[in-house]
Amino acid sequence: MNRRNFAQWAAALGLAKILGASETAEAAEKKAGGGAPSKETAEQHHLDAIKRHAALTEGPKVTIGLLVYPGMFLQDLVGPLTVFESLMNREIHLLWKNLDVVAGDKPETPVLIPVKPTTTFRDCPEKLDVLFVPGGVPGTFTMMEDKEVLDFLAEKGKSARFVTSVCTGSLILGAAGLLDGYKATSYWATHDVLKELGAIPTKGRVVVDRNRVTGGGVTAGIDFGLKIAASLRSPDYAKAIQLYLEYDPAPPYNSGSPEKAPPVVRQFLDDMFAGMRETAFSLAKRAKQRLSS
Amino acid sequence: MNRRNFAQWAAALGLAKILGASETAEAAEKKAGGGAPSKETAEQHHLDAIKRHAALTEGPKVTIGLLVYPGMFLQDLVGPLTVFESLMNREIHLLWKNLDVVAGDKPETPVLIPVKPTTTFRDCPEKLDVLFVPGGVPGTFTMMEDKEVLDFLAEKGKSARFVTSVCTGSLILGAAGLLDGYKATSYWATHDVLKELGAIPTKGRVVVDRNRVTGGGVTAGIDFGLKIAASLRSPDYAKAIQLYLEYDPAPPYNSGSPEKAPPVVRQFLDDMFAGMRETAFSLAKRAKQRLSS
Numbered sequence: 010m011n012r013r014n015f016a017q018w019a020a021a022l023g024l025a026k027i028l029g030a031s032e033t034a035e036a037a038e039k040k041a042g043g044g045a046p047s048k049e050t051a052e053q054h055h056l057d058a059i060k061r062h063a064a065l066t067e068g069p070k071v072t073i074g075l076l077v078y079p080g081m082f083l084q085d086l087v088g089p090l091t092v093f094e095s096l097m098n099r100e101i102h103l104l105w106k107n108l109d110v111v112a113g114d115k116p117e118t119p120v121l122i123p124v125k126p127t128t129t130f131r132d133c134p135e136k137l138d139v140l141f142v143p144g145g146v147p148g149t150f151t152m153m154e155d156k157e158v159l160d161f162l163a164e165k166g167k168s169a170r171f172v173t174s175v176c177t178g179s180l181i182l183g184a185a186g187l188l189d190g191y192k193a194t195s196y197w198a199t200h201d202v203l204k205e206l207g208a209i210p211t212k213g214r215v216v217v218d219r220n221r222v223t224g225g226g227v228t229a230g231i232d233f234g235l236k237i238a239a240s241l242r243s244p245d246y247a248k249a250i251q252l253y254l255e256y257d258p259a260p261p262y263n264s265g266s267p268e269k270a271p272p273v274v275r276q277f278l279d280d281m282f283a284g285m286r287e288t289a290f291s292l293a294k295r296a297k298q299r300l301s302s
Numbered sequence: 303m304n305r306r307n308f309a310q311w312a313a314a315l316g317l318a319k320i321l322g323a324s325e326t327a328e329a330a331e332k333k334a335g336g337g338a339p340s341k342e343t344a345e346q347h348h349l350d351a352i353k354r355h356a357a358l359t360e361g362p363k364v365t366i367g368l369l370v371y372p373g374m375f376l377q378d379l380v381g382p383l384t385v386f387e388s389l390m391n392r393e394i395h396l397l398w399k400n401l402d403v404v405a406g407d408k409p410e411t412p413v414l415i416p417v418k419p420t421t422t423f424r425d426c427p428e429k430l431d432v433l434f435v436p437g438g439v440p441g442t443f444t445m446m447e448d449k450e451v452l453d454f455l456a457e458k459g460k461s462a463r464f465v466t467s468v469c470t471g472s473l474i475l476g477a478a479g480l481l482d483g484y485k486a487t488s489y490w491a492t493h494d495v496l497k498e499l500g501a502i503p504t505k506g507r508v509v510v511d512r513n514r515v516t517g518g519g520v521t522a523g524i525d526f527g528l529k530i531a532a533s534l535r536s537p538d539y540a541k542a543i544q545l546y547l548e549y550d551p552a553p554p555y556n557s558g559s560p561e562k563a564p565p566v567v568r569q570f571l572d573d574m575f576a577g578m579r580e581t582a583f584s585l586a587k588r589a590k591q592r593l594s595s
Binding site: 050051052053054055058059061062065066082083084087088090091094101103121122123124125127146147176196197214215225226227228229231232235236239244245247248249251252253254255256257258259260261262264265266267269270271273274275276277278280281282283284285287288 | 343344345346347348350351352354355358359375376377380381383384387394396414415416417418420439440469489490507508518519520521522524525528529532537538540541542544545546547548549550551552553554555557558559560562563564566567568569570571573574575576577578580581
């Protein structure tokens with residue numbers, strides 16, 4: 010395979026973007042010869058390395074669909090997305106009703122980084138390897154009552170290889186009837202809401218029950234993503250992504266769960282979330298009634 | 303303070319967005335009375351809780367400026383941003399030369415979530431509490447040679463309370479002359495490049511030397527953000543954000559640093575990054591020459 014063909018092959022596999030290898034080898038050759046450090050040389054190293062380590066990196070194409078919606082929490086999406094983009098030979102869709110930018114819950118509360126969907130529900134591939142739902146309150150609450158969204162998830166959830174969520178996204182999966190009888194987790198403050206949706210609330214950073222894979226709150230998305238990457242490819246490939254993302258966490262404090270947080274912190278958040286929990290329970294009960302009728 | 307005034311006060315403090323409390327109390331009252339669960343009730347709980355826990359949450363306004371640029375790594379930005387957005391009474395600017403969307407390095411490699419700057423260099427507030435630079439190769443390399451960007455960083459770095467980065471962002475700070483004689487860290491694969499820029503490469507998830515605060519690769523941005531939050535407010539407030547984000551990491555594998563990764567993974571990434579390191583060293587040497595002349 011000559012350099013040009015290799016670059017085209019790499020681009021076709023979707024390697025180009027994540028590895029920063031985008032110019033064709035031909036363009037690189039045109040530019041070469043100067044005394045300046047060559048970015049193209051670095052890119053060629055990337056591509057050559059992938060080729061040499063094909064046993065680690067190769068695998069059949071995977072199709073990943075991530076729901077995006079107004080008021081979702083950006084980190085819930087970006088954590089898993091960062092891991093998924095590190096996979097090679099993958100196709101990623103940001104799914105919504107239409108291609109309008111999804112921003113905050115309400116016009117008067119704009120978000121700093123609005124997300125533009127790439128694919129409408131209608132154009133979503135027939136079969137997804139991963140169907141993913143991020144969390145974010147109160148956006149989650151709106152989704153729990155949105156028939157178009159729930160119908161779409163219920164339909165795609167039938168055939169998806171993995172039906173997944175992070176944070177309060179599991180409440181949306183539950184409202185779509187996708188967690189009935191499944192062990193699942195959620196954001197710590199909505200963990201027990203899951204039982205109203207027929208799920209079995211289960212403690213864990215990432216909870217796997219058959220093909221349902223649910224992550225805890227917000228930052229659990231990175232742990233979750235690596236777990237999915239291992240299932241889609243191999244544990245070694247997931248480890249390569251972990252090193253690529255230097256995911257060697259060292260929180261400066263030990264306050265990441267209600268059990269670990271100091272009382273003053275726990276009280277503040279319990280107090281702040283009291284009304285949110287009440288709303289979540291009501292919506293979950295209503296969803297369950299709808300699903301049972 | 304009546305409910306309406308409180309909501310206005312909360313909005314002014316920037317509480318509204320992060321806590322999902324956006325409708326005024328007046329609007330909430332108008333809608334109340336139905337049998338439906340009220341999101342406004344949840345929002346009011348949030349606001350009331352913040353008021354009751356003012357000792358924990360209040361503090362003088364902080365101004366945070368985050369450089370955004372074509373080819374940056376989104377998670378490098380979103381990790382710290384997620385923490386910073388959880389601060390109350392803060393003003394956040396996404397800074398770039400102009401307000402054009404920053405996307406991938408090259409048109410043929412679009413990114414899934416392009417970022418629109420909020421503020422031009424010209425309109426950046428005079429004094430920043432935090433000046434932050436994310437990483438992302440090869441975008442970082444382009445920035446290391448971009449006079450307009452380096453001049454802007456050098457200028458703002460003089461007065462900023464904290465001069466900070468995550469991942470290869472420290473190479474940009476270094477090229478702007480902001481790390482000369484400072485201990486600093488970077489992405490694991492570019493850690494030793496720092497010495498070419500006059501910095502003292504130092505191991506650590508987050509390295510603090512006087513007002514320079516640099517984080518390791520990509521996912522270190524969350525640890526980094528919490529460290530900054532503690533400096534801007536208090537350790538207890540940082541702990542509240544940690545619980546809010548349920549940052550209780552549990553990587554499914556132990557492969558997040560070159561020392562911990564299995565040989566097959568280490569070899570793959572070393573091999574892939576060989577050309578990148580070469581380029582980084584060349585650019586760093588050239589930057590140092592420029593700074594010395």
